[in-house]
Amino acid sequence: MSSVAVIPVTNTVLTASSPAILRAQIESTLGEGFASTLLLRERPVPRTISTGVPTLDVLTGGLPRGALSEISGPASSGRTGIMHAALAEATQREEVCALVDASDSFDPASAAAAGVDLDRLLWVRCCEQKSTFKRVALPTSQKPGQPARISFAFSHALEQVLKVTDLLLQGGGFGMVALDLGDIPAESVRRIPLTSWFRFRRVVEPTATVLLLVEQEPCAKTCASLVLRLQTVSIYASPKPSCQVVGTENAQATGSSNLLRMQFSGTVKNKSDAETQRPCIPENNIVGHADVFQGMRLRAEVLRSWRQRKPPQSVDAQFELRAAL
Amino acid sequence: MFACIYVSDFPVEAIVRSEPLLREQAVAVLEGKPPLTRVISVNERARSIGMEIGMTKLQAAVFAESVKPITTANRRQRRYSSGPPRHSTSATMRQRSPVQEGSAHLALLDVAHAFTPRVEDTAVDTLLLDLSGLERLHGTVQKMGSDLAERIAAVNMEANIAIAANPDAAMHAARGFDGVTIIPSGKESQRLGVLPVQILLDAFAISSQGNSGKSLAREREKLCEQMLETLEQWGVRDMRTLGLLPEHALASRLGEAGVKLRRLALGEGMRTLALSEPSQQFEEAMELECAIETIESLSFILNRLLDQLCVRLETRALAVQELRLRLQLERRVADEEITTIGELAGIGTSPDCHNVALSAMFERNLRLPVSMRDAKVFLKLLQLDLAANPPGAPVSKIWITAKPAPPRSAQRGLFLPITPEAEKLEITLGRIKAVIGEHRAGIARLLDSHRPEGFRLDRFVVAAPKKISSTMPEDSNSPALAMRIIRPPCRLRVRLEEGRPISLSAETKQSSREKLQGKVLWSAGPWHSSGNWWAENANPNDSNVGQTGPWDREEWDIALLSPGTSMTDGEGNAVTLYRIYYDLATGHWFADASYD
Secondary structure, three states: OOOOOOOOOOOOOOOOOHHHHHHHHHHHHHOHHHHHHHOOOOOOOOOEEOOOOHHHHHHHOOEEOOEEEEEEOOOOOOHHHHHHHHHHHHHHOOOOEEEEEOOOOEOHHHHHHOOOOHHHEEEEEOOOHHHHOEEEEOOOOOOOOOOOOEEEEOHHHHHHHHHHHHHHHHHOOOOEEEEEOOOOOHHHHOOOOHHHHHHHHHHHOOOOOEEEEEEOOOOOHHHEEEEEEEEEEEOOOOOOOOOOOOOOOOHHHHOOHHHOOEEEOOOOOOOOOOOOOOOEEEOOOOOOOHHHHOOOEEEEEEEEEOOEOOOOOOEEEEEEOEOOO | OEEEEEOOOHHHHHHHHHOHHHHHOEEEEEEOOOOOOEEEEEOHHHHHOOOOOOOEHHHHHHHHHHOOOOOHHHHHHHHHOOOOOOOOOOEEEEEOOHHHHHHHHHHHHHHHHHHOOOEEEEEOOEEEEEOOOOHHHHOOHHHHHHHHHHHHHHOOOOOEEEEEOOHHHHHHHHHHOOOEEEOOOOOHHHHHOOOEHHHHHHHHHHHHHOOOOHHHHHHHHHHHHHHHHHHHHHOOOEHHHHHHOOHHHHHHHHHHHHHHHHHHHOOOOOOOOOEOOOOOOEEEEEEEEEEEOOHHHHHHHHHHHHHHHHHHHHHOOOEEEEEEEEEEEOOOOOHHHHHHHHHHHOOOOOHHHHHHHHOOEEEEEEEEEEEEOOHHHHHHHHHHHHHHOOOOOOEEEEEEEEEEEOOOOOOOOOOOOOOOOHHHHHHHHHHHHHHHOOOOEEEEEEOOOOOOOOEEEEOOOOOOOOOOOOOOOOOOOOOEOOEEEEEEEEEEEEEEEOOEEEEEEEOOOOHHHOOOEEEEEEEEEEEEEEEOHHHOOOOOOOOOHHHHOOEEEEEEEEEEEEEOOOOEOOOOEEEEEEEEEEEOOOOEEEEEEEEO
16 A cells, blocks of 8 residues: 655745745655655757758757757748758768658659768658548538538558657667658648657657658647748749840750740749749750759748747748759 | 587487476487387486387377376476475477487587587587697686586587597497596596496497498497397496407407407597588477467577577577578368369369468578677567568478578777667567568669669668768758659649640549649749660569659649648749659659659
């Protein structure tokens, strides 16, 4: 039979020193064995590694080791590019990394072009086509006027992701474990219980592993030490928006996009107050795919950081994507 | 000095080695087909209850039934009871297992070869070791004897060990005395004199088998039997008496063999050992009395076999590069049933039909990325493999073969980057494989091809540190544009205007492709890409057709305006960048990647 000690707490006015008084009372009643549980554990400042993007390193202080970091953003916002940059940095340091690919969307060619050492990257392809895209109606309340909330059951893929991540973290020895949930709808990712992220955080805490989560919207809440939100600001194909470069006869031979005839098209606007950029397209068809997106401008916003428990205001920075292919 | 390792009751010991619990019981090993099944070997406990070599199975069963079988309660009671243990509480009869005897013999050879390179494989239960020059390595003769006994105990066997100045004296002493016997030089006749002549003749017959054929060995055995009969008639029952006989008189009556026997009885004579090469075969096997059906039960046996295998490898300072598991499955369909089924189906009893039922062998190969020697790791890997690929029928015989390799050596350092432990990583990969399936995790290797999916997935092995690692792009201040591949490509309905796509929508209604519809804000292309046209006859059912078949397509980069919250056009519509293509072979549009 275990007995519960009832501690009489005196009716004292709670002041700044009241926790110390309470602690002294408890220690005098229960002994000093309970002292350690009453101490406030201060988390040590985590060691960080570079994200691979100097601008982001300045903004965030780097990706903390032994912690969960989130990179969120919609499609075409540069999430994957930053993930590749972080993986490239880690693999170049000869660390072994793992990529848990929830939707089987990893492109080894562009990763290699970004500098990822594929020999040091364990690619786990979680998505099973037959089971991933099973349509299931969620039994949620439907508000009048809203469309029927039909979601797709990604539970199988997410279950695989969680199991595999658990195994990788328990196995240990990885410099970075990246979870790519970029193509999984945010409403499905939000259904992952917070306890999973909490468990991952606790598992990874005493290790030197960086747990990186790429998704559409932040989902790990307070379990994440760093939350970064990305947005595309502009797309343009030339440093000069008003370019009207006339191509030469040997442009095809040289393959240089700067010598191509460009013209503006489309109506993409951005929130940047610097300038309004619009995407250009080449008239002819002799440029590489990625040349079209040369100079895509992104905006990164820190929503949560290990450096400040509650950022007074979010900070952001802008940087460009470069053509990798 | 020479040492002899002799395992008495070798067939019993080979079985007991795989089932250590039998060591507490009386065990008799049977051989032959009914009704000619006879006892060929018994252990001491079986002898104490009256079992003898040569008994029929029925006779042995009478003795076996006379003793009380061991139960858990009995065992517990005996464990906590004071006083000496009772001699025999249970008896077991087992069929002779040549595969287990082979494994036990190889284990003995491994122990001997680990001790000294000069080993004579005299018989299946007898090994002779040349110990000359090993004093500086192993210590005194007494220490060598105890070391050998410990090493043999490590492979779950019990053997007599004798050390003497000549190999024959060592062999006779090992056959005659239990435990470790050391005969000082010059006292051979004194120590061996008490042994019965039977031992001398048995050893004489065995020592001649190695150098002669089967027919000659049989003749030698017959000769030995005749001599034993003669010696018994003379009243010569021990080796001392035989040694006292006059040499000339013995030669005139028993010939050259008699003289040799007398010299052996006196512990004289020296011969050269016929040295054997160390075996590179590492196999452990077990035959089961009753077939087992569950993987859990099989795991216990695998654990035991793997333990034995790892101990053997450890004695030879080797590790495992590849592990092969073979299971003999019990036939699920009897021959009569096959005939009946064949007649009912109107297909007769074709040879194929018989083969299906009879070829019940199940094999799994476990290739390890690095050499290891951890039985627990092997067991876990085999368990995971069998869970993913179950045998599908009861198992009646098990073989585990290891391909030996030198143990891996790695230089560790304080400043080396963290890497997963090889053993842990293998288990982790095995578990991941169990979760996501085969060939879904590994290293992506880029192929020398312009094919969009030009890569293959290799097994993940931690790469060795590179001396020069400067493959980072020069302009690494900004992240590179990345692609996200849509697997499989999403088929599209595309509206064209002047040959350019102006709007599209996905044909398949999948959640992740819901956003793949809307107005094409701008497009760039087409870029024509084709290849492998020479492989038009590739089998479309081939799983690698995506990597080997031809492709011919026109690719477009588009900015798709669709409802969302991303980079917007000012009206709340998201702009997403996709790569779409028109497949010239099928005439369909697909989206195969997005830019991110």
